Amino acid sequence: MASIEIGQPLTARGKATRARIVEAATELVRAHGVANTSLDAVLAASDTSKSQLYHYFADKDDLVLAVIQRQTECVLATHESHLRKLHSLAGLRRWRDAVVELSRQTDCAGGCPLGSLVSELAESPRPRELLAESFARWEALLVAGFRAIQARSGTRRDCDLTELATVVLAALQGGLLLAQTTRSTRALELALDMAIDHVEAHLA
Amino acid sequence: MASIEIGQPLTARGKATRARIVEAATELVRAHGVANTSLDAVLAASDTSKSQLYHYFADKDDLVLAVIQRQTECVLATHESHLRKLHSLAGLRRWRDAVVELSRQTDCAGGCPLGSLVSELAESPRPRELLAESFARWEALLVAGFRAIQARSGTRRDCDLTELATVVLAALQGGLLLAQTTRSTRALELALDMAIDHVEAHLA
Numbered sequence: 001m002a003s004i005e006i007g008q009p010l011t012a013r014g015k016a017t018r019a020r021i022v023e024a025a026t027e028l029v030r031a032h033g034v035a036n037t038s039l040d041a042v043l044a045a046s047d048t049s050k051s052q053l054y055h056y057f058a059d060k061d062d063l064v065l066a067v068i069q070r071q072t073e074c075v076l077a078t079h080e081s082h083l084r085k086l087h088s089l090a091g092l093r094r095w096r097d098a099v100v101e102l103s104r105q106t107d108c109a110g111g112c113p114l115g116s117l118v119s120e121l122a123e124s125p126r127p128r129e130l131l132a133e134s135f136a137r138w139e140a141l142l143v144a145g146f147r148a149i150q151a152r153s154g155t156r157r158d159c160d161l162t163e164l165a166t167v168v169l170a171a172l173q174g175g176l177l178l179a180q181t182t183r184s185t186r187a188l189e190l191a192l193d194m195a196i197d198h199v200e201a202h203l204a
Numbered sequence: 205m206a207s208i209e210i211g212q213p214l215t216a217r218g219k220a221t222r223a224r225i226v227e228a229a230t231e232l233v234r235a236h237g238v239a240n241t242s243l244d245a246v247l248a249a250s251d252t253s254k255s256q257l258y259h260y261f262a263d264k265d266d267l268v269l270a271v272i273q274r275q276t277e278c279v280l281a282t283h284e285s286h287l288r289k290l291h292s293l294a295g296l297r298r299w300r301d302a303v304v305e306l307s308r309q310t311d312c313a314g315g316c317p318l319g320s321l322v323s324e325l326a327e328s329p330r331p332r333e334l335l336a337e338s339f340a341r342w343e344a345l346l347v348a349g350f351r352a353i354q355a356r357s358g359t360r361r362d363c364d365l366t367e368l369a370t371v372v373l374a375a376l377q378g379g380l381l382l383a384q385t386t387r388s389t390r391a392l393e394l395a396l397d398m399a400i401d402h403v404e405a406h407l408a
Contacts, residue, residue: 033324035239109327115381116323119315120237122384131385163394166382170395171371174378177319178370180326181335190367191374194402 018056021046022066026074029067030113034120039063064121065130071113072134078102079141086145087152089200095145096192100185103176108188111180114138115173139165149203159202171195222260225250226270230278233271234317238324243267268325269334275317276338282306283345290349291356293404299349300396304389307380312392315384318342319377343369353407363406375399 010018024046028037039060043053057063082095110116114134121127142165150157175191214222228250232241243264247257261267286299314320318338325331346369354361379395 033239035237111323111326118381118385119320119323122315123313128385128387132387135382135385166391167375167394167398170378170382170391171374171398172378173381174374174376174395177322177377177381178339178374181322181332181339183332183336187370187374190371191378194371194375194399198398198402 014056017048017052021048021053021056021063022070025063026067026070029064029117030071030110034064034067034117061124061126064127068114068117068121068127068130068134071117072130072137075112075114076134076137076141079138083141083145087148089149089196089204092145092149092196092199096189096196099172099192100189103179103188104185108176108179108183108185112173112176115176116180135169139169142168146199146203153204155204157203164199164202167198168192168195218260221252221256225252225257225260225267226274229267230271230274233268233321234275234314238268238271238321265328265330268331272318272321272325272331272334272338275321276334276341279316279318280338280341280345283342287345287349291352293353293400293408296349296353296400296403300393300400303376303396304393307383307392308389312380312383312387312389316377316380319380320384339373343373346372350403350407357408359408361407368403368406371402372396372399 021042025037025042028041028045039050039053042063043050053063057066079095082091082098086092086095114131117127118131122131139162143161146161146164171191171194172188175188178187178191179185225246229241229246232245232249243254243257246267247254257267261270283299286295286302290296290299318335321331322335326335343366347365350365350368375395375398376392379392382391382395383389
């Protein structure tokens with residue numbers, strides 16, 4: 001439950017302070033995980049006071065929900081920039097290359113910023129729901145891309161685009177998890193290639 | 205670094221005490237994660253003293269390595285019981301059904317007992333190496349199964365069985381992660397079906 005009452009709009013300064021807290025918390029959670037991120041560390045990193053933090057967030061759980069939302073916007077913005085221009089399978093393979101390159105640039109550290117939150121948060125109802133919504137939005141981006149590919153190619157084969165999006169996302173998540181563990185993008189490349197071949201077989 | 209010197213064998217009673225500590229720690233880590241599992245909680249759950257624990261483990265990091273090893277043995281034993289009898293694609297689909305059923309029985313809670321350790325532990329070198337070894341052993345079980353399928357069918361198509369195992373494991377991990385988040389086995393089913401179709405296309 002948010003500590004700010006509904007209907008009480010934030011001032012520009014209030015918004016900036018809240019955003020600074022969320023940004024600091026998101027970076028700390030990304031680096032150390034939720035359990036290893038204390039509110040004191042968030043206060044220090046965002047240069048805010050405890051009373052400021054409790055003005056915007058009821059407690060750590062409430063702040064964690066904002067972290068999930070912030071991380072979701074970041075991840076989806078990255079993928080949307082590639083997927084919204086999609087109109088061919090070649091474009092889908094360029095998205096695959098971009099995902100692999102992003103992982104390579106960080107030596108596969110940290111895995112997926114959203115997927116890596118699942119093991120720590122998915123046993124609590126509200127964080128789990130938020131993460132499920134995030135993945136559903138991610139799938140919707142893929143579905144829109146698949147539709148654009150179909151529209152451009154003029155084919156309209158009868159297939160469930162949401163199911164195709166689910167398997168692409170599963171391959172991406174599993175590939176990133178194995179890449180993080182092995183410190184090699186190989187598993188990610190192979191998993192995404194399999195998934196895109198699967199999409200091609202069903203769309204084309 | 206283990207606190208027990210190399211070459212100093214444990215007595216039967218020592219082995220039992222050590223196993224009790226590892227078992228309790230494994231259950232606590234499975235339920236609450238590594239960061240949320242204190243050594244005090246492990247002592248209470250295993251009914252051992254601090255001096256006993258430090259006789260067998262240098263510190264929490266050392267105990268966590270034993271937890272990874274214990275969880276690896278459990279997970280691989282489950283999969284080996286299905287995969288060692290493998291000699292057909294129908295058998296591989298029965299393994300898929302067993303994996304899905306296992307997930308359904310727990311309402312998809314907790315995800316993969318090994319995969320869920322990755323986000324918390326894969327940024328530390330030694331745990332990451334151990335987890336990579338665990339996944340490599342898991343892949344080796346799949347490769348042995350694929351070889352048995354090839355041997356029985358008499359085909360020997362030129363394909364990289366380790367790469368096939370990697371994509372099956374990626375599909376399994378990604379499918380379990382999405383299943384845990386959505387509390388539905390659907391993503392797991394779809395991901396494994398895609399992976400087994402991929403295996404079939406390359407093996408058959």
